[in-house]
Amino acid sequence: MKALVVDDSALMRRQIGDILTRGGLQVTTARTGAEALVRIAQDAPDVVTLDINMPEMDGLTCLSRIMAECPLPVVMISSLTERGALATLEAIALGAVDFVHKPGGTVSTALREQEDQIIAKVLAAAGASVRRASGLRQRLVARRDAIMRAPVRPRPRGGSYGPGHEALTLVGASTGGPAALEDVLAPLPADYPMPILVCQHMPATVTRHFAERLNQCCAMPVEEVRRQTELQPGTIYLARGDADMIVLERGGRLLATVAPSAREHTWHPSVSRLVATAMDTVTADSLIGVLLTGMGDDGARELAQLRRQGGYTIAESEESCVVYGMPRALVEQGGACEILPCPQIAARLERLAFTRMRNMAKGLENTSWAC
Structure with missing residues (x-):
């Protein structure tokens, strides 16, 4: 070589x-x-x-x-x-x-x-698959403008975000992740009914600028989590580099905050730690986990456990990965409900999230994912 x-x-x-x-x-x-x-x-x-x-x-x-x-x-x-x-x-x-x-x-x-x-x-x-990036930024901005012009769908009564309704979408990525995250997050509508928590392996000097970049192409606002932050639906929360993002509950409020990098985890911000703390805070059947391109296996074991406990998990398919490492580890552990190419993940997330919201609004007891 x-x-x-x-x-x-x-x-x-x-x-x-x-x-x-x-x-x-x-x-x-x-x-x-x-x-x-x-x-x-x-x-x-x-x-x-x-x-x-x-x-x-x-x-x-x-x-x-x-x-x-x-x-x-x-x-x-x-x-x-x-x-x-x-x-x-x-x-x-x-x-x-x-x-x-x-x-x-x-x-x-x-x-x-x-x-x-x-x-x-x-x-x-x-050994990576090289993505041609020509015109990507322009396409994403145009797509964001189209989303922003579209009418916001009304939320059904009873579908508000609060105790008993907490649900989170968790996304992890590493090598090749920035472009994949733009592909996944930019098409989602402004009224996406969950907070989205994102761990992209990056140093702190880069994550703030990456949050600003995502904010330019996404319909939802994007925040870098630097302190204890109350989670709101329709918002994307990016983990600060060189640290870990964890989920906790205080006074009936769901929060994300920054924690020093844990030595037992190799990569940071740690997808494994994010998923583990989310599962400790809300029920597994309230969680969607997505593992995108990247080397290593960060998050695979925890997301496999999430699936076994009733959560919904998606692995990016090899055909669209720059490096088929993290998603492969999830698939090999039997932890993926679905294996999808990157361009199809946003539409699947939207269907899952809004179906759950409608079921909650109707007072249905079984709001678990069909996995």
Whole structure:
């Protein structure tokens, strides 16, 4: 398996190249975006690591050329700064599979600490399905405008959100997740009758900007959870990076709040911890769980348990996943009520949520999901 390392810093090229060589990849390097395009044409690498900040041709310009001319998996190398976070999201929108943070301070030490993560991300990206992202943002904004112009359907009497009516939609994603989340969340109507809680594996420097990005293409408002927050239907709550989001109940109110990252969980924000605390707070048959693209198995065990206890679970199908890791783990544990390609998940969520709301309004005792 071949990797191309693109960075204007000779030190970074050498350090990242050495790490990937130890990970079993054959490595070539390029110092500019223009040189990278030539190398790609000549060597046909399986995966590229690409620095965002480079002279002559910056990383975003180079990435857009790669995706237009010869799409292949790209992992961006970006800084932890505000500007780096915005550039990272733009890179993901352009089609980058994942990103690694360029360390500050002593580069050699910092990269050694990230070695396992860098190897895992690059190897996962090498086997990823590359999504063409051309025009995605424009399509999502147009779809949001259409949703906002549509009349809001009236809520049936008795269908208000309160004690006994608590229901949550829980969504987890990792590698490839930002684009998948836009596909799933943007089509949902403004009056979606549940709060939606989202865990996307990202650092805190990026999640605030990602919440703002989602807010531009979704009919529902999107909030990054930074403190104890009362949950309301028709709102999307994004977990803050580098921490975990948990669900709790206080005085008859359903809340989400931020908790320090738990050591027993490998990935953060942790999907496993979100699902577990939700199941401790409301009945399983009040929960819908969705597991989207990503490497690893975060959330799979808990969502499989959720299904066994009467909740409804959806796994993204392999055909639409960038990395079929987390959904595969859920399917292999027999934990998925349905396996759906990403473009079909929003419509299914809408049918499930509004059917439950209508049943609650009619006073039906059995409001469990047909799974």
